Amino acid sequence: MNINFRNETFRDDYTFRNSPETIRRFPFPFHEDKYMYSVNMEPHVPAGPAGHAYNNPIDVDEHYVAEMRDRALVLKEDPLRYQALPHMMAAQWDTLELLMESQAAAYPEHFSLTKDGDRWHWVNRPLGIDQTFTFGDASTLPMEPLEFITRQAQGDFCIVDQRDGNLWMDAGMVTTQADWSLDFDVGMNFFEWHGPVPLAHEIGVFERALKFLLNLQQGKPVRRLNWTMTINPRLDTSPENYHKWGPDRATVTPENVGDKVHLRCELQSLWRLPRSNAILFVIRCYLIKMEELVTIPKWGRRFHRVLRDLPPELIDYKGLTRYRPATVEWLSKFDDGKPTTPGIYPD
Amino acid sequence: MLVAGIKSRPVYGGLSVDPNARRHLFALEGEGALALTEEAARSGADFLKNADILYVASGSRAADHDKALTALGADTFWLSPTVPVLLNRLNVMLGQAKMGTRLYVAVTEGFIGQAMQVALNHGIDHASIRCEHRGSAARRVQCVHCKGVTDNVTTSPYVCTHCGLSLLVRDHYSRRIGAFQGVNIDAEEPGTAPQPEELFP
Amino acid sequence: MTINTEMKVRVAKITPVADKVKRFRFERTDGQPMPVFSGGAHIIVSMRDGQVLRRNPYSLMSAPGDTSGYEISVLRVENSRGGSAFLHEKLKEGDTLVLSQPVNLFPFDHRGKKHIMMAGGIGITPFMAMMEQMELEGRAFELHYAVRTRSHGAYWKELQQRYGAHRIKIYCDAEKLFIPVDAILENQPLGTHLYVCGPAGMISGVLGKARTHGWPKENLHSEEFLAPPPGKAFQVKLARANRTIDVASHQSILEAVEAAGIDAPYLCRGGACGQCETAVVSCDGELEHNDHFLEPDEKASGKKIMICVSRIKGNAVTLDL
Ligand code: HEM
Numbered sequence: 001m002n003i004n005f006r007n008e009t010f011r012d013d014y015t016f017r018n019s020p021e022t023i024r025r026f027p028f029p030f031h032e033d034k035y036m037y038s039v040n041m042e043p044h045v046p047a048g049p050a051g052h053a054y055n056n057p058i059d060v061d062e063h064y065v066a067e068m069r070d071r072a073l074v075l076k077e078d079p080l081r082y083q084a085l086p087h088m089m090a091a092q093w094d095t096l097e098l099l100m101e102s103q104a105a106a107y108p109e110h111f112s113l114t115k116d117g118d119r120w121h122w123v124n125r126p127l128g129i130d131q132t133f134t135f136g137d138a139s140t141l142p143m144e145p146l147e148f149i150t151r152q153a154q155g156d157f158c159i160v161d162q163r164d165g166n167l168w169m170d171a172g173m174v175t176t177q178a179d180w181s182l183d184f185d186v187g188m189n190f191f192e193w194h195g196p197v198p199l200a201h202e203i204g205v206f207e208r209a210l211k212f213l214l215n216l217q218q219g220k221p222v223r224r225l226n227w228t229m230t231i232n233p234r235l236d237t238s239p240e241n242y243h244k245w246g247p248d249r250a251t252v253t254p255e256n257v258g259d260k261v262h263l264r265c266e267l268q269s270l271w272r273l274p275r276s277n278a279i280l281f282v283i284r285c286y287l288i289k290m291e292e293l294v295t296i297p298k299w300g301r302r303f304h305r306v307l308r309d310l311p312p313e314l315i316d317y318k319g320l321t322r323y324r325p326a327t328v329e330w331l332s333k334f335d336d337g338k339p340t341t342p343g344i345y346p347d
Numbered sequence: 348m349l350v351a352g353i354k355s356r357p358v359y360g361g362l363s364v365d366p367n368a369r370r371h372l373f374a375l376e377g378e379g380a381l382a383l384t385e386e387a388a389r390s391g392a393d394f395l396k397n398a399d400i401l402y403v404a405s406g407s408r409a410a411d412h413d414k415a416l417t418a419l420g421a422d423t424f425w426l427s428p429t430v431p432v433l434l435n436r437l438n439v440m441l442g443q444a445k446m447g448t449r450l451y452v453a454v455t456e457g458f459i460g461q462a463m464q465v466a467l468n469h470g471i472d473h474a475s476i477r478c479e480h481r482g483s484a485a486r487r488v489q490c491v492h493c494k495g496v497t498d499n500v501t502t503s504p505y506v507c508t509h510c511g512l513s514l515l516v517r518d519h520y521s522r523r524i525g526a527f528q529g530v531n532i533d534a535e536e537p538g539t540a541p542q543p544e545e546l547f548p
Numbered sequence: 549m550t551i552n553t554e555m556k557v558r559v560a561k562i563t564p565v566a567d568k569v570k571r572f573r574f575e576r577t578d579g580q581p582m583p584v585f586s587g588g589a590h591i592i593v594s595m596r597d598g599q600v601l602r603r604n605p606y607s608l609m610s611a612p613g614d615t616s617g618y619e620i621s622v623l624r625v626e627n628s629r630g631g632s633a634f635l636h637e638k639l640k641e642g643d644t645l646v647l648s649q650p651v652n653l654f655p656f657d658h659r660g661k662k663h664i665m666m667a668g669g670i671g672i673t674p675f676m677a678m679m680e681q682m683e684l685e686g687r688a689f690e691l692h693y694a695v696r697t698r699s700h701g702a703y704w705k706e707l708q709q710r711y712g713a714h715r716i717k718i719y720c721d722a723e724k725l726f727i728p729v730d731a732i733l734e735n736q737p738l739g740t741h742l743y744v745c746g747p748a749g750m751i752s753g754v755l756g757k758a759r760t761h762g763w764p765k766e767n768l769h770s771e772e773f774l775a776p777p778p779g780k781a782f783q784v785k786l787a788r789a790n791r792t793i794d795v796a797s798h799q800s801i802l803e804a805v806e807a808a809g810i811d812a813p814y815l816c817r818g819g820a821c822g823q824c825e826t827a828v829v830s831c832d833g834e835l836e837h838n839d840h841f842l843e844p845d846e847k848a849s850g851k852k853i854m855i856c857v858s859r860i861k862g863n864a865v866t867l868d869l
Binding site: 087090162220274 | 553583584585586588589612613649650651652655657658659681684685766815821822823
Binding site for chain 2: 164186188192196246317319322
């Protein structure tokens with residue numbers, strides 16, 4: 001499949017848009033008309049209608065080139081968005097292998113990987129990268145293996161080490177996050193980095209999720225969907241820059257909801273890594289503005305109901321307080337009260 | 348945004364001595380001296396012959412805790428002029444230490460956080476370090492925006508001494524940085540920051 | 549939630565290596581590479597022995613990066629429940645078997661400044677793969693390996709040749725040489741980690757000594773696969789499947805459930821990983837917990853059982869399966 005990469009921005013003039021085909025492949029995060037935290041994990045196997053974001057284990061879409069350009073800009077301003085503790089080198093190579101192999105297998109027109117023993121040759125055509133290197137020898141790459149490959153893969157990446165019956169966030173590349181700081185969270189365990197999340201600890205979500213992940217097996221990745229909302233198609237909603245993007249939340253009016261307010265979905269996949277026994281956590285972010293979302297009638301209806309009935313703790317945590325009323329009001333025009341079909345895909 | 352009740356907020360178990368340790372290394376600040384003298388009174392002074400004490404008086408110079416510590420008769424006692432000088436000595440001593448050495452730290456959260464950072468770099472697991480927090484609840488806080496760290500923060504919000512933003516102090520705590528997180532409180536409507544409240548006296 | 553990713557393999561080579569120890573090499577029948585694994589990992593070997601399907605865990609000992617095949621070494625156990633006897637006496641080169649994906653419940657701590665391994669007998673196998681990986685990654689390590697006699701001890705010569713006698717130390721019972729645990733624990737730099745694999749008595753002995761030397765539990769690691777202990781026969785009622793099955797005296801609940809054609813989740817089959825944790829609906833008898841996974845209060849509650857190694861003393865137990 002040949003992807004037409006869009007030339008667009010996620011800051012300043014915000015020219016990011018989804019093509020009609022990309023709207024249909026959006027991983028809409030609600031399988032029913034209400035939402036609450038749960039241990040929502042399923043095997044990460046190809047699924048969904050043709051073209052859907054679930055088709056390939058590591059998804060590449062029309063925003064690839066623009067997202068990689070935005071990541072480079074973020075890193076230039078703030079290199080702390082990439083961190084790896086020294087004991088994570090084996091896990092870095094594991095991740096490089098996984099991402100190169102997955103992208104080359106699914107998108108051979110755009111990426112290719114050839115191996116001659118430890119001598120690897122990687123070609124990334126959309127970004128114009130042609131690199132020969134020795135697998136396992138960091139001095140043959142221009143930067144650490146994790147940074148090298150995650151500058152060429154959409155989504156944020158955390159690698160968690162497994163020790164003492166817990167998971168430890170010991171490496172990552174995080175530039176498209178929903179308001180959390182990798183620099184601050186590096187070194188924390190599963191309960192600590194999830195500390196700021198309301199309600200979920202009390203209903204046992206994290207305890208059960210951790211137990212499940214500790215036994216995650218090689219060759220059996222799992223996925224889950226998470227979501228929040230963002231004003232303007234801004235990828236870098238980091239706490240570091242909160243004082244820069246926070247004011248946008250006060251700019252929503254009934255007239256501009258459709259254009260400014262975005263649903264932000266995270267397709268998260270979890271992979272047991274072979275050499276390091278660590279787990280790779282991929283957080284792939286998809287943005288869709290309200291005008292685009294309601295072109296799928298089922299999604300317009302459902303999102304109206306979810307947002308209208310959201311528990312107050314989640315409204316506060318996700319930072320929706322200021323613009324939720326205007327957004328619910330706007331969406332209500334697209335909810336005729338008809339029942340919706342189960343599942344996340346368009347009708 | 349969740350401010351209090353965050354699970355990354357450390358819980359300090361207290362300075363109980365590990366009877367199995369071959370060597371006991373104490374890094375103490377201010378009233379932390381009392382944590383040790385009380386433990387010696389409780390558990391007997393036997394362990395002191397294998398103990399090294401590093402002490403900095405900080406705010407409690409007037410209380411002469413160093414005299415009480417000297418009187419314990421530990422194998423070594425050393426009074427440091429400042430916190431950084433103490434941390435430097437701790438670093439060198441850990442570099443020479445053997446397995447079976449137990450590290451104990453008291454007393455302010457800021458000091459505990461900094462000593463722990465030194466220890467983590469020597470491959471010591473944080474869970475094996477015994478800490479006690481008492482006295483002032485003042486916090487060491489990192490501004491998430493400019494990354495500047497401010498010691499002895501007693502109010503929330505407080506004005507970042509480095510970048511000038513008004514910061515809400517969350518319970519979210521980073522062991523690696525040894526500090527709590529400060530986040531701009533009036534980002535969405537600049538100029539609306541509430542008056543500082545004395546929350547960590 | 550499990551997807552079947554089991555691998556069909558052919559027995560490529562069987563090599564006798566020491567008294568009662570044989571090495572088995574497996575290669576995939578579909579010609580695909582084996583997955584890379586991490587030192588300390590094990591696989592479950594599924595063996596069709598006449599009417600019986602046996603599934604036993606074995607540590608991988610081959611080089612973790614070698615994707616051409618996997619190797620395990622198996623000690624012929626005297627009162628074997630059948631697994632080691634089958635592998636030693638019935639399995640032939642060219643036969644086919646099924647392997648699970650590798651699972652690591654005994655990983656080394658990547659932060660370690662130095663790694664000390666202590667092996668007893670066949671407990672050497674996970675360390676063979678671990679040392680291979682540590683050598684590649686340039687880590688400081690040493691191995692202390694206790695064998696009954698030089699001819700009982702597998703691989704010690706090869707290991708000394710590969711890593712040098714300064715790193716590989718052999719202690720032979722028959723020569724009255726024992727691992728000087730106290731002396732080894734005495735002078736290790738901070739950030740050293742200790743790993744033990746061998747008979748249960750050796751593991752608890754070494755770990756106990758380490759604690760009295762003031763080593764924190766975060767630096768201590770061990771692996772012991774429990775074989776499901778035998779007991780009296782009893783019945784299991786499966787509440788969800790609405791069936792009643794018999795558990796024979798030499799069978800585990802998990803094996804009986806599988807023999808009845810019902811899938812239950814598992815990973816280690818040795819009471820360590822927690823994957824087969826099952827809710828107890830009611831029990832006419834007394835639960836016999838044999839696992840390392842449940843906390844004492846969970847065991848006392850009578851509400852959970854690890855069906856890979858635990859059983860009951862009594863008539864019947866009803867499980868949420
Ligand atoms: C190793 C894998 C994982 C990593 C690295 C990770 C990381 C994170 C981080 C950094 C946050 C933001 C916390 C903050 O506000 O500062 C978060 C939120 C959250 N995580 Fe995870 N997580 C992982 C796995 C899971 C799993 C398996 C679940 C399953 C239940 C889960 C459930 C949640 C929920 C419910 C939230 C709140 C999200 C929201 O409302 O926007 N996480 N996670």
